[in-house]
């Protein structure tokens with residue numbers, strides 16, 4: 001089936017899989033304008049467990065915005081992971097999935113939501129004209145590192161879309177369209193975890209080299 005597309009997107013994969021150097025990723029579902037793709041088999045169970053293990057002692061209460069304030073908008077804990085064999089391997093794979101050089105990525109950002117914690121609806125792109133003009137964010141990949149007992153869906157209120165977290169799966173979306181209306185449709189959040197906890201990893205990608 002060919003889809004009607006208003007603007008070309010960064011994620012240009014066709015068919016039902018993405019062959020990266022070390023892993024075959026499943027394209028489970030996708031939509032256009034904005035491109036949102038649900039991906040399976042992005043990371044192995046062992047990789048999920050390793051990322052959680054590496055993060056356990058590092059996570060701190062998440063901050064938001066350029067002033068890095070603690071806020072009710074994001075009640076989870078989080079950390080950026082340093083470079084090592086596992087994170088390098090996963091970041092290289094993610095770069096092939098997102099179709100942008102690995103140096104454009106901000107690095108793996110690990111999120112931990114305990115019961116009742118959430119990330120209210122937000123945009124990943126910068127509102128500040130200065131930051132956006134310098135080197136804007138263009139796309140996001142959220143990976144789920146565990147199976148959440150209940151809640152913790154990633155939701156897109158303008159699209160009436162909600163994705164349940166499943167270990168090893170991910171959701172990709174982008175917001176570098178010339179039509180701002182399409183970008184605004186990427187408003188999204190992580191709904192409250194109602195039972196158990198949620199571990200996720202986010203990769204935010206920039207227009208230009210970042211690292």
Ligand SMILES: O=C(O)CCC(=O)C(=O)O
Pocket residue numbers: 111119124142152153154155188189190191200202
């Ligand atoms: O936890 C989620 O499902 C969403 C995370 C998110 O929106 C982000 O890290 O920017």
Ligand SMILES: [Fe+2]
Pocket residue numbers: 122123124140188
């Ligand atoms: Fe986000």
